[in-house]
Amino acid sequence: MTDLDRFVETFLNPALAQKTWPAIANGVLVTVEVALAVVATGLALGLALAYLRAYRIRPLNALIIVLVDVFRAVPPLVIILIAYFGLPNVGVTLSAFAVLWLVLSLVLAAFSEEILWAGILSVRKGQWDAARSTGLTFGETLRTVILPQAFRLAIPPLTNRTIAITKNTALGSVIGVAEIINQAQTAVAVTGNATPLMMAAVAYLLVFIPVLALAGRIERRFAWNRA
Amino acid sequence: MDLFVSQFLNLDVMRQAWPLILRGLGMTALLCAAVIPLGLAGGLLVALARRSRRAWLRGTTKILTDVLRALPPLALLILIYSGLPFAGLRPSPFLAVCIAFTLNASSFYGEIYRAGIDSVGTGQWEAARSTGLTEFQAFTSVVLPQAARNVLPDLVSNTVEVVKLTSLASVVSFTELLYAADMARSVTYNASPIVMAAGLYLLILWPVVRLVSRLEHRVAA
Numbered sequence: 001m002t003d004l005d006r007f008v009e010t011f012l013n014p015a016l017a018q019k020t021w022p023a024i025a026n027g028v029l030v031t032v033e034v035a036l037a038v039v040a041t042g043l044a045l046g047l048a049l050a051y052l053r054a055y056r057i058r059p060l061n062a063l064i065i066v067l068v069d070v071f072r073a074v075p076p077l078v079i080i081l082i083a084y085f086g087l088p089n090v091g092v093t094l095s096a097f098a099v100l101w102l103v104l105s106l107v108l109a110a111f112s113e114e115i116l117w118a119g120i121l122s123v124r125k126g127q128w129d130a131a132r133s134t135g136l137t138f139g140e141t142l143r144t145v146i147l148p149q150a151f152r153l154a155i156p157p158l159t160n161r162t163i164a165i166t167k168n169t170a171l172g173s174v175i176g177v178a179e180i181i182n183q184a185q186t187a188v189a190v191t192g193n194a195t196p197l198m199m200a201a202v203a204y205l206l207v208f209i210p211v212l213a214l215a216g217r218i219e220r221r222f223a224w225n226r227a
Numbered sequence: 228m229d230l231f232v233s234q235f236l237n238l239d240v241m242r243q244a245w246p247l248i249l250r251g252l253g254m255t256a257l258l259c260a261a262v263i264p265l266g267l268a269g270g271l272l273v274a275l276a277r278r279s280r281r282a283w284l285r286g287t288t289k290i291l292t293d294v295l296r297a298l299p300p301l302a303l304l305i306l307i308y309s310g311l312p313f314a315g316l317r318p319s320p321f322l323a324v325c326i327a328f329t330l331n332a333s334s335f336y337g338e339i340y341r342a343g344i345d346s347v348g349t350g351q352w353e354a355a356r357s358t359g360l361t362e363f364q365a366f367t368s369v370v371l372p373q374a375a376r377n378v379l380p381d382l383v384s385n386t387v388e389v390v391k392l393t394s395l396a397s398v399v400s401f402t403e404l405l406y407a408a409d410m411a412r413s414v415t416y417n418a419s420p421i422v423m424a425a426g427l428y429l430l431i432l433w434p435v436v437r438l439v440s441r442l443e444h445r446v447a448a
Contacts (some may be wrong), residue, residue: 027371073433167299
């Protein structure tokens with residue numbers, strides 16, 4: 001057997017690939033499910049927090065800032081382990097999937113709140129004054145005048161951060177969520193062959209390269225032509 | 228409430244775990260001291276390669292960085308740590324982590340530098356060249372300093388991400404902060420050591436996160 005044959009046998013084994021692809025495909029499904037759930041709840045919660053913060057109620061804002069900072073500064077894997085191993089001891093038992101979804105949603109909420117808030121701050125004060133002078137209430141101004149402009153400014157950092165956090169779905173493998181890399185590791189242990197790892201790499205590329213491309217398009221679509 | 232405190236903020240458990248956690252913190256510092264400079268240097272190389280006159284170099288760099296940006300860092304780490312032994316190479320956990328995170332950090336730092344270099348007007352290049360500086364001198368002493376300043380918030384915020392990234396080294400049994408804390412957790416059946424690790428990350432990164440917010444708000448304003 002030549003070196004090349006041995007390499008193919010170990011890393012690109014077609015027979016093994018055929019046997020393990022249903023497991024990897026299942027992993028892809030789980031990864032996409034968690035990612036979509038995290039994006040939906042994380043962005044919604046982040047928007048809600050930024051919206052609340054705009055009312056500038058002091059104690060509430062202090063609380064939001066502290067929470068957001070904690071979730072931005074502590075590595076997500078640390079929070080996942082605290083939730084997964086700590087919560088059952090106080091009588092709250094969540095599935096690994098639920099822990100992963102919950103923690104990543106909170107992390108995304110924290111980052112998106114901060115980004116949207118920066119967007120809200122960067123809308124000129126004249127926009128507020130003009131909107132209020134036409135008779136819009138504070139809430140109406142925020143919803144129909146300020147937030148749409150803030151969104152536009154927030155889109156590039158928001159898409160980048162959202163993608164980075166959805167890639168953290170891989171952290172689920174540590175607590176046993178059967179996503180892509182978890183499935184691949186199991187298959188490597190069973191087959192003693194590196195082919196499943198290569199399949200996992202390809203699976204991630206198939207999932208995330210289109211997402212990166214889509215993000216690029218969204219950014220260009222909403223870019224402001226600043227002179 | 229008492230139950231919560233005893234399970235998450237148990238001072239006795241924390242005191243026991245402290246020596247172990249302190250050693251873990253040292254290893255985390257070591258890892259950061261390796262990966263952050265390597266990533267910053269690698270990122271610069273990436274940014275330069277993306278501006279090269281050679282089309283093949285620009286092309287391969289783009290493909291490589293796109294792949295590295297699409298792969299979750301944990302997946303990349305596992306690919307390297309569990310994949311290389313099949314090719315007859317057995318990297319230590321430390322080496323595997325350094326390789327994986329340098330690759331990952333370089334591609335992100337590279338994008339940031341690139342945006343920074345693009346933000347410096349061509350007039351700066353031309354003016355620098357017209358004073359007799361070589362292209363290399365114009366880049367290192369005129370363009371790069373301005374580029375770095377323009378993207379400073381992004382550079383700092385990505386560095387926070389790299390520090391947080393080092394916690395993934397625990398997955399390949401490198402004895403950094405999170406690994407040490409999780410070991411203490413599995414011995415004591417108590418989450419307090421991990422809460423303590425979270426506190427340490429917070430202590431180190433919170434001032435930086437605040438700084439990033441202020442830098443970003445200033446740029447936006």
